Amino acid sequence: MVTVVVMPEPGAPLELRDIDPPALEPGGVLMRTLGSEVCGTDAHLWQGQLAGVPYPIIPGHVSVGRVTALDARAGTPRDVSGAPLAIGQVVTFLDVYGTCGRCWYCTVGHATTRCPERKVYGVTLSADDGLYGGWAEQIHLKPGVHVVPLPEELGWREFLAGGCGMPTALHAVTLADIAFGDTVVVQGAGPVGLCAAVLAQLRGAGRVVVVGGPEVRLRAASRFGADAVIDITRTTADERREQVLELTGGRGADVTIEATGVADAVPEGMRLTRDAGRYVVVGQYTDTGAASFNPHLDLNQKHLDVRGCWGSDAGHLYRAVQVMARYRDRFRWTELISREYSLAEAENALEDVTRQRVVKALVVP
Template identity: 75%
Template sequence: MVSAVVMGAPQQPLEVRDFPRPELEPGAVLLRTLGSEVCGTDTHLWKGQLAGVPYPIIPGHVSVGVVAEVGAGAEARDVSGRSVEPGQVVTFLDVVGTCGRCWFCTVGHATTRCPQRRVYGVTLSADDGLLGGWSEHIHLGPGAHLIPLPDSLDWRAFLATGCGMPTALHAVTMAEIQFGDTVVVQGSGPVGLCAAVLAQLRGAGRVVVVGGPANRLATATAFGADDVFDIADTTEADRLEAVRELTGGRGADVTIEASGAPVAVPEGMRLTRDAGRYVVVGQYTNVGDATFNPHLDLNQKHLEIRGCWGSDVGHLHRSVQVLDRYARQFPWTELISREYGLPEAQQALEDVLAQRVVKALIVPRH
């Protein structure tokens, strides 16, 4: 039997259940879980803020494991086309079922909008098996997008940024940051912290992080942010004045919203200079409306706004390369505040929800 954490319904206590070890289809992969992140998405799942979730589920959509078994009768291959063998340490794209044939997949080149898209740990039911990372084992069906971790990359270093890194990489790529740009990042959670790091790697001249609480802002500073502003100690007017003082009265060249708070969006528009670029990546779920003035905040400013939702296998693959290449420059594992066993999953969820931690990991075997 295999133990796993089950989220039975929104707002209900998590519980640990036992599942039978699965029989693998040809080409399927069974991972022995090393660890899985606790993401802001998991808190949204627990609060019931995502549509179409087939509760009960096993949470955990970004995970790392050791290949324990490959289903006989067909090879399993990684994203580079190499055969996957037992004993390898791998991660995988949480998205499964993207059809590759619809308009979004073929013409729009926006696979995150494919209507067949499903997500391990989010939109796959525990009634169908071990399809989430908060479990001793994870069952990956044939065709899963597998990415081996380099021997030089600690699996904890990969999970320290979790889905924050590929999501931020997507946003920063869309932001088209130029050398010397002043970049404001709204939000100091994993996506915001990763965006601040990637902005530096893209050549930003100054990186400003707006967020909280203090422990996360301290982490932003430790990871290279030039200025931080705590939303608990400043008003929107204070932050607008400060950013303009830093930029000769203009505002940021690029602003990236990674906070998840709707009220941040109109503020971000105002923090950005005329003819600047604003990328909104934090509004992953529907948590409410925001109000802005179309003339003053958008049209007169000649502002470019880009929406960015989720990430794909290319962003995940590039994230692994970035984390490996810059591991000496950025101590990724310092982002991990605590590791939790399966029976402690409820506490992990509540700690993330209360922002008591920067990054929490579920580690089935301590």
């Protein structure tokens, strides 16, 4: 039997259950879980803020494990680079499963994150169907799951310190087209925001400013290279704008990246950005309500370029792994991990993430 954490429904206490291990289909892979992150998405799931979730679920959508079994009846399963997987290999995988490759978004729009057939481990796959979440002793990778091996020099904890935040931020920073010397403002000091601040530096930003809280996360932003931090608990929106204008010769940021999940942050971010600047919205993963802006003053007159960014694909995950391996000596990734939790402590982990007591929390079976 395999011990798993189950979220029965929104707001309900988490449960430990023992379920049967799967019978692998041709091309299937089984891995022993080394660790799984606790993401803001998991808190949203617990609060019932995502539609179409087939509760009960096994949470945990970004995980690392060691391959313990694979079914080679249809040929040895391969990773995203085409190399065959091997027993004992340490891998992560794209949490999105079932992208069809045939619909308009996959073939014409080149936006696979909007494929209507996509399912997500730990989010839209039910615990009644199998080991499809990371808060479990084992994870079943179905045929077609995109598997990315971790380079030997990158420890699994190092990768999970970035977790979901790194490929998501990589997508956002890529869309932002950051140029050498740009001033970049990042709204939000959670994992996505912190990773965006790091990647902005690697893209050649001249100055990086992180706007957010609480203090534990702002301290992490400073340790990871932010040139300035602005505490939202000690400032008003007008004061934050004045501080950004002062740092940018009165113009505003060349690029602003929203990674807060707070609706009112969006019009504020538009006003933090200079005329003809770029604004990337990546944090609005759930519907937290409406926000108002002035289309003339905040958008059109500013000639503002606003770009929405949803999720990440296999390319973003692969690149995130390579970046974290390459720059592991410059950025001590594991310093972002505040605490590790056992399966029995998973509810405590959720509470700590929800209340922003930690920077990064891991569930380690």
